[in-house]
Amino acid sequence: MRTDDAGRAAFHRLNRRDFIRTSAAGLGAAAVLAGSGRTASAATSPYPDWIARSDKPAKRGGSMARASAWDPPLIDPRLTQSVGLYQFVTLTSSRLVRYVFSDEASGPTDLTLKGDLAESWQASPDHRVWTFKLRQGVKWHNMAPVNGREFVAADVKYCFEQYAKEGVQSFNFQEIEAIETPDKYTVRLHLNTPNVLLAQNLAEPIAVLFAREVLEKDGDLKKTLIGTGPYMLKEHTRKVRIVLQRHPDYFEKNAPHVDEYTILSTPDAATRLAAFRTGQADFIWVASPSEVETVRKTNPNAVVQAYHNTLAPFGLTLAQDRAPFNDVRVRRAISMAIDRQKMVDTVFEGHGIPGWGVPYIYYTDKQPTLAQLGPWFQYKPAEAKKLLAEAGHPNGFPTTLFYYEYFPQMTSEVQLVQQDLKKNLNIDVKITKLDYTTYYGRYVESKWDGMCWGFQSGHGIGLDERTYQFLHSRSPKNFFRVNDPMIDELCTKLRQTPDPAQQRALTKKLVEREFDQAYRLWMPYDNGFLVFQPHMRNASAPALRRSDGYGASTLARTWLDK
């Protein structure tokens, strides 16, 4: 799994010395601030969390590049949700609807939907039938075997049926019972059950539309990717580069502005940083404030966006379908024995969030503070010990924890959890660090005992994806093994509630239930920064949609002021 909002374009290589130094400083600071009630999210950054669109008229031309850690193993959107593919596929391929681009958004948390290939859409009163009116005259890329023919309703029907039939997106599309195409420009989707959030689901990057001719000819989409998006895939050489070329017949006449966008496969973080410093890359993701300062020493004119994280993608996942973690007291005790504030201060240099799973923007206006996450997320070792004793484990117990190091700070977090649990609850955690494939296979198989440093996929933007798809007991993406009829009911009810205010209330209730039962013990996560060369315009990353990751489609509006 790769993450986006979550994601890691360039992880800070925090070495042991840095960590000890930062830990010492952080612990000192934490001690000083302990009485001041400072919360993790209160840490401020000197950089704005939003870069408004440029008022100047956009210039056409030029080429843009980025050094990327991600190299897509394959380019078939049916077979992967990897950010390696989605860092560019929404630029080559359109969806029916999309979220606002950064030049249209009022701020980072603006999640307004806009028509992409659909001009308008409407749901039946029971939200089981959705009708989409398509744009007319949209052309596929002028590449064999599609050769720039017109995009029509039958293409949507074909794609959605293929998604439902096989591959990793099938769960999302299997709720579509039948698809009608009454005319060339109308698609009608009939759902198994009501879903008021369907339009959001179809705006997810994983819902891109591909050309049927390619799949019919090759049997898969591993070699050729043809869409209707602003860019055409000119070159994909694995481990070297992805080159996107402007689509001259793109349906938005003035976009895209940049002629060519090259993504350079660069596995090493130091090289990516060097690429930005020397101008080979136009923007870069860095994790920590100290990294930003390092970059600004050589590139003082660089424009920095303090990214606005709305969720934490990683957390302590417990085998809660079996003892001892099926006892809510054990889960709560573990949660209370972990000092999240210390992690934010030391591991993430204060620029992090304490951790929650459902994006807060769906139920509250401001980023929650640690105190607002409820009693079980506060660091209270004495109460934790008492609770564990009540659960029948006064002397702790031995357990295991496996993880894959997605980024260096994760190892520090895992070790801090191990220390806290030993010190506060006498729980002996045996840590196993695994390679990605072993970790991934074991994690998604969901048959392991003990604990795991688990994740939720990074691509999800919509509320349905972040609730029903990740929390419902029947969902295959419910990796945290949540099995609570109340959660199931709330998730389902959310899909039947069109009123936004009621949706927020329901989401809040759902999140409170999740926190109360300590189902998913989210762990602190950094906010990170996007750093742009000074000539970049309209490339700001909105919440949940980083422009170097799953939110790449916004680059269709980027232009270069040089």
Add this chain to the structure above:
Amino acid sequence: MRKYVLRRLLLAIPVLLLSSLIVFGLMRVMPGDALIALMGESGNIGERELAHVRQQLHLDLPYYQQYAIWLWQLVSLRPGDSIFTGEAITVSLAKSIPVTLELTVLALVLGLVIAVPIGVLSATRQDTASDYVGRVVAVSGLSLPDFWLATLVITFAALWFHWIPPIGYTSFWDSPWRNLQQFLLPAAVLGFRLSAATMRMTRSTVLEVLREDYVRTAWAKGLGGRIVVYKHALKNALIPVVTIVGGQIGVLLAGAVVVESIFALPGMGRLTVEAILYRDYPVVQTNVMLVATTLVTLNLLVDLSYAWLDPRIRYR
């Protein structure tokens, strides 16, 4: 000589068979599954679908049958396709071998160009300042890990010169200048280690040879220092150097794994590392066998070169 070569070639067969068994076994013993990594990014992959793909890739057969199929594929030079990308392994290798070959050859050339003259200089000026400098450089080359040196080189190139090699491999035939810009720094990093080992060996063997009777005779005949050292001493001193260079090819290939990653070169090192991480059995197995065959061949060539360097050596 012919008999010797034939015997060595025959002996290579069990070595390669053993290598194939080891790599095949190791890949099967390692935990994790390429198919789950490939298909289960969201966890919603059905058992039926997995079983179907396993069958297609012969992963449902007993190990001995999988081994036999793979061996036959290797012998018939059709090693199959990558599980992860679906690309034919021959195609992947055709793309990555030239990169690694260019990198290692350049590193070898750079390493030798630096190492041999400095080694000779160190030996002929034993215990002088230039000898000490040469020795310090050699010890540094042996001590500094490739990843560290490569990271420093790229970081300081960016800081001091505001320049790093252009990222994104370009073939020599498409643009020789750009290609050289991309390869010189990584080759220098890779060659540094080789030069260190070679420099030390050259120094010690030249020192030894310079004390031989025939060298003393050469001096006594009144030959010039350059002729004595380069014509009489150096050639005889090169046998151990050639041996060590032959052995260092393996080290160069291992170092290429790291250097290719840092300098973003799409060579065999990156191909193999990625294949290992994703448990892409056919790719790992084929790459390892290719490297094993290369090393066996190089060792044979090194042995054969002894006779050219020292006519007293005869093969039986």
